[in-house]
Amino acid sequence: GEDVEQSLFLSVREGDSSVINCTYTDSSSTYLYWYKQEPGAGLQLLTYIFSNMDMKQDQRLTVLLNKKDKHLSLRIADTQTGDSAIYFCAGLRSGNTPLVFGKGTRLSVIA
Amino acid sequence: GAGVSQSPSNKVTEKGKDVELRCDPISGHTALYWYRQSLGQGLEFLIYFQGNSAPDKSGLPSDRFSAERTGGSVSTLTIQRTQQEDSAVYLCASSLGGQAEAFFGQGTRLTVV
Numbered sequence: 001g002e003d004v005e006q007s008l009f010l011s012v013r014e015g016d017s018s019v020i021n022c023t024y025t026d027s028s029s030t031y032l033y034w035y036k037q038e039p040g041a042g043l044q045l046l047t048y049i050f051s052n053m054d055m056k057q058d059q060r061l062t063v064l065l066n067k068k069d070k071h072l073s074l075r076i077a078d079t080q081t082g083d084s085a086i087y088f089c090a091g092l093r094s095g096n097t098p099l100v101f102g103k104g105t106r107l108s109v110i111a
Numbered sequence: 112g113a114g115v116s117q118s119p120s121n122k123v124t125e126k127g128k129d130v131e132l133r134c135d136p137i138s139g140h141t142a143l144y145w146y147r148q149s150l151g152q153g154l155e156f157l158i159y160f161q162g163n164s165a166p167d168k169s170g171l172p173s174d175r176f177s178a179e180r181t182g183g184s185v186s187t188l189t190i191q192r193t194q195q196e197d198s199a200v201y202l203c204a205s206s207l208g209g210q211a212e213a214f215f216g217q218g219t220r221l222t223v224v
Contacts, residue, residue, distance in 0.1 A: 031210045042115075042202065042215035043154075088154060092210060098144055098167055099204075099213055103153030 004089055004102035011108045018076040020105045022089030027070060029091040034063065034074045037086040037104070046074070046087070076107075084109045113137075115216035117203050123222045124193055132188045132219045136205030143186050144206075144213060145178055149199040157201075160186065161208060193223045 003025040012018045024032070030051050035043040049056045049063045049072070056063045062075040076083055086104040116135040124130050136143050145157040156170035160180045171177070175194075180186040190197055200220050204213040 035215075042217045043204075044215070045212045048210075048212075098156050098159035098170075100156060101146070101154035 004091055004100055006087075006089055006102035006105045008103060009106050009108070011110060012079050014079060014081055014109055014111050016079055018074075018079045018083065018107055018109075020074045020076075020087050020089075020107065022072040022074075022102055024070050024072065024089070024091045026091065026093055027067070028093050031092040032063075032065065032072050033090040033092070033099070034061075035088040035090060035101075037088065039085070043088065079107075079109050081109045081111055083107060115203055115205050115214050117201075117216035117219050119219060120217060121220045121222075123224060126195060126223055127192055129189065129191045130193055130221065132190075132201050132203075132221070134186045134188070134203030134205075134216060136184065136186070136203070137214055138184075140205035140207055140214075141183070142206045142208040142211075142213075143180055144204040145186070145188050146202045146204070147199045148202055148218070152199075154202070157188070190221075193221075195223045197221060198223045 005023045033048040034046040036046045037043045047058050047061050047063055049065050060077045064073045086106050088104045089102040090099045092099050118133045141162045143160040147155045158178045159167040175191045178188045200218040202215055202218045204215045206213040
């Protein structure tokens with residue numbers, strides 16, 4: 001089955017860029033997602049990328065996918081204190097399989 | 112409703128008691144997931160319902176855990192003979208299926224004392 005790994009903590013200064021990394025084991029993962037969980041709240045989808053793409057940009061967010069290394073990253077430009085949250089990487093192998101999540105990366109933004 | 116609704120939001124129970132956690136998915140969503148979030152453990156997959164297919168129960172940690180989804184809508188996660196290690200936030204999500212976005216509820220925080 002799929003296994004998704006993330007580093008647990010990241011601390012950045014306000015205004016800097018944040019890069020959150022994720023590795024996955026199942027090369028047949030067709031969709032990869034980033035979810036955000038703010039303190040005391042549920043998860044919300046931030047962005048996603050299909051496995052036939054290398055990069056996706058959405059305003060301050062850039063997702064990079066290296067299929068050869070099974071590595072996914074999320075870059076947040078001009079990080080703000082409101083970006084402080086837990087970020088989860090998730091993979092989906094096919095339409096009838098469950099989403100598999102990593103343990104989440106806790107991003108702390110220092111003013 | 113507008114989103115995924117879970118009840119209760121908080122539940123404190125004594126060790127050995129049974130508990131039922133409820134999830135109301137978004138109307139029309141065919142896929143429904145249950146996850147468990149423990150401190151420092153990330154999101155642990157429990158069970159997945161997709162339409163009329165047999166549920167994927169591969170994530171249920173023991174036979175004390177079971178879930179059903181009646182009429183393809185509301186789902187109930189039941190934990191029998193609760194143990195302290197069952198303490199966690201139980202999250203439910205629903206989607207239109209396939210690669211569609213999964214929408215999460217606010218979760219039920221279960222504390223076993």
